[in-house]
Every structure is written in C-alpha cells, then in structure tokens.
Amino acid sequence: MNQQAAHILQEHNLRQTESRQDILLAFLAQASALSHAEIETRLASNFDRVTVYRTLKTFLDKGIIHKVLDDGTGVKYALCKDHCHDNHHHHEHVHFKCTECGQTNCMEEVTIPAVQLPKGYKAEEKNLLVQGVCAQCNR
Ligand SMILES: [Zn+2]
Ligand SMILES: [Zn+2]
Numbered sequence: 794m795n796q797q798a799a800h801i802l803q804e805h806n807l808r809q810t811e812s813r814q815d816i817l818l819a820f821l822a823q824a825s826a827l828s829h830a831e832i833e834t835r836l837a838s839n840f841d842r843v844t845v846y847r848t849l850k851t852f853l854d855k856g857i858i859h860k861v862l863d864d865g866t867g868v869k870y871a872l873c874k875d876h877c878h879d880n881h882h883h884h885e886h887v888h889f890k891c892t893e894c895g896q897t898n899c900m901e902e903v904t905i906p907a908v909q910l911p912k913g914y915k916a917e918e919k920n921l922l923v924q925g926v927c928a929q930c931n932r
C-alpha cells in the first residue's frame with residue numbers, strides 16, 4: 794500500500810480500495826494532467842471502464858482531482874493542489890498545453906483574469922487553456 798495515496802484517501806474520508814489506490818498512484822506518479830485512456834494504461838491491475846469512471850467521479854466530487862479541459866482529446870484530470878474538499882473546488886489557475894510534447898499542466902501560480910459577464914449570467918466554473926511550447930521543450 795502506498796502511504797501517500799492512503800493518506801489522501803483517508804483525508805477525504807474515502808474507504809481504501811485497490812482501484813482508488815491504483816488510480817491515485819497514476820496521478821501521483823505523473824506531474825501533468827491525464828486523460829481517461831492515459832490513466833487506464835498506467836494502472837497496475839485491470840479495472841473495467843465503469844470502475845475507473847466511477848472512481849474518477851468520486852475523486853472529482855471529493856476534491857481530490859479537477860477537470861482540465863483540453864482541445865481535441867476532450868477532458869483530462871489533474872490532482873488538486875489547492876485545498877479542495879467535498880463538492881467544492883476553488884481553482885482559478887490557468888492550464889497550459891504544450892504543442893510539442895502534448896502534456897497539459899496546471900499553472901498553479903497563474904490566475905485566470907477576471908471575466909466580466911453580461912447581466913443575468915452567473916459563472917460557476919472557469920477554464921482557461923493556454924497552448925504553446927512548455928519550458929521543457931523550449932530549450
Ligand atoms: Zn480542486
Ligand atoms: Zn513540452
């Protein structure tokens with residue numbers, strides 16, 4: 794059993810299951826955001842799609858991971874480094890997708906600028922994806 798994964802599950806009042814541990818490990822081992830397909834290829838055991846889907850949903854609800862909207866591939870997921878908890882995420886950071894290596898990363902230190910919406914519109918979630926060349930590739 795991985796200590797860090799066990800600790801995160803415990804912190805969010807989740808029962809320790811093999812699938813949760815395994816999926817969490819995939820995130821802990823990878824700095825950039827992961828798509829559903831990428832998660833599946835990184836798992837030690839073979840869980841069916843539904844199990845992976847449900848686990849991701851639980852992690853999203855509990856504030857362990859958050860959605861990263863990506864172009865083309867749709868949605869990816871990344872670990873919450875802010876203090877998110879049950880049904881409450883507070884991310885205001887930008888995501889950056891590198892067109893060279895294809896990795897999408899959380900730019901925790903870069904805040905999404907304030908967006909002025911027309912009267913009657915209420916924002917619930919903000920996503921900003923910046924595309925370009927990352928620091929690793931830009932050398
Ligand atoms: Zn979060
Ligand atoms: Zn790159």
Ligand SMILES: [Zn+2]
Pocket residue numbers: 859861871884886887888898899900
């Ligand atoms: Zn993020």
